[in-house]
């Protein structure tokens with residue numbers, strides 16, 4: 001078996017979204033295999049692997065090929081009892097600690113609906129996420145897609161005046177901002193301290209490809225030095241542009257898919273499904289090496 005990657009949509013988006021075959025990523029990788037996956041990530045931004053029967057331990061081992069892993073400290077219940085033992089595994093499910101589907105009005109469930117807004121993982125942390133790896137352990141009978149937007153293509157298609165205007169802008173990101181958009185404000189004082197806004201550049205240069213991309217997320221609540229409404233109006237316009245369907249790949253999950261994306265070059269969002277059905281996804285996250293403020297501008 002040799003690893004190969006084919007574009008998921010060779011006609012409309014030949015450079016965004018790839019499907020990988022010829023590899024069992026639940027087993028240890030060779031250095032060459034890990035390098036080929038990194039190269040595929042640089043090219044496609046999102047890679048899909050089918051039929052990968054992960055448990056948390058094998059998912060963590062695969063993820064470690066690509067850098068240091070982040071703690072799941074963006075969870076609302078961080079520091080409290082969790083359903084998943086490892087602090088390095090994000091619980092992207094609708095299950096409570098007894099493995100029961102969460103009640104419709106559960107605080108944790110309502111907080112997690114923030115994933116329905118376009119975002120880039122952990123942009124609310126000073127050092128945000130590089131890759132996210134999401135493993136589908138259990139999926140609903142319908143719905144629950146994940147959509148991905150190509151933020152390199154989004155940047156490239158801005159007009160030159162707008163590129164010049166945004167070149168050096170810096171945004172404040174916080175989970176308080178993304179949740180406020182949904183009318184969720186059920187935060188403790190402790191949460192508010194933990195989710196204190198951090199600064200991120202609006203335009204990033206990818207360290208391996210040198211390509212520029214828009215670093216946007218619903219966590220971005222304002223632009224440093226700008227009046228808030230004006231900042232939000234611009235951020236909304238940019239997100240609207242960046243998520244035009246021509247830039248979007250919609251992933252329809254099969255059980256045991258593993259989807260890996262580069263948060264430096266993409267945004268993503270969850271799509272709705274029947275809240276009475278189980279959707280159990282486990283996410284591991286590779287951290288960036290530095291904050292965007294310390295990256296080359």
Ligand code: OGA
Pocket residue numbers: 092115121132134144145146147268269270271281283
């Ligand atoms: C995530 C996420 C979307 C989904 O895991 O970071 O945003 O469809 N998931 O569950």
Ligand code: MN
Pocket residue numbers: 115119120121268
């Ligand atoms: Mn996410």
